Amino acid sequence: MDKAFAVRTQEEMLDVLMTPESSGPDVHYFMIRGGSEKKNITIWQAGLVGEEYIKTYGHYHVSDFIETYTVLAGEGIILLQNRKINEKGILIDDEVEEARAIFVKAGSVVQIPKNAGHLAVNTGESWLVTSDDSPVNLNKMNEAAWPVHADYEPVRKLHGFAYYVVKKNGKPFFIKNENYKNVPEIIIENA
Numbered sequence: 001m002d003k004a005f006a007v008r009t010q011e012e013m014l015d016v017l018m019t020p021e022s023s024g025p026d027v028h029y030f031m032i033r034g035g036s037e038k039k040n041i042t043i044w045q046a047g048l049v050g051e052e053y054i055k056t057y058g059h060y061h062v063s064d065f066i067e068t069y070t071v072l073a074g075e076g077i078i079l080l081q082n083r084k085i086n087e088k089g090i091l092i093d094d095e096v097e098e099a100r101a102i103f104v105k106a107g108s109v110v111q112i113p114k115n116a117g118h119l120a121v122n123t124g125e126s127w128l129v130t131s132d133d134s135p136v137n138l139n140k141m142n143e144a145a146w147p148v149h150a151d152y153e154p155v156r157k158l159h160g161f162a163y164y165v166v167k168k169n170g171k172p173f174f175i176k177n178e179n180y181k182n183v184p185e186i187i188i189e190n191a
């Protein structure tokens, strides 16, 4: 298999799903890594796991890098969240300062701010396809699947982001993740 290609399976997603006992597709999303120049392509399956839309795992940026996502096909929601910082300057993983949901479709361009947590959800009937400019080093083990600019651990231990995006009455609906202590109301925007 080419080193640039990676997938995220249902098994790898179990830690961050709202209902990990629900069945889902074998592969939730596909990634082709080209880095800042060639760009990275991500393709989401359409559908649900239980009531939750198929999503990416979600991570926080740990560098000053501002990642730019361009939606090439489909429709979805990009979730952004920022953690609170305590008086010692330490990030508090289970307290969120701000949570935003940005509705996107083919042609939308969204910048991921410094230090932000982000993931994307496929709310359409077909593939969601994005391009992004995150740098990659394919000589590093597993870099295609788990890029270095990112921290996944806070998301894993809290079983996802501060909000889950579910399908309710045919449309997206946001459910708070009870593993977080403090979660503000979600801010909803269009790209």
Ligand SMILES: [Fe+2]
Residues within 6 Å of the ligand: 059, 061, 067, 112, 118, 134, 150
């Ligand atoms: Fe990222």
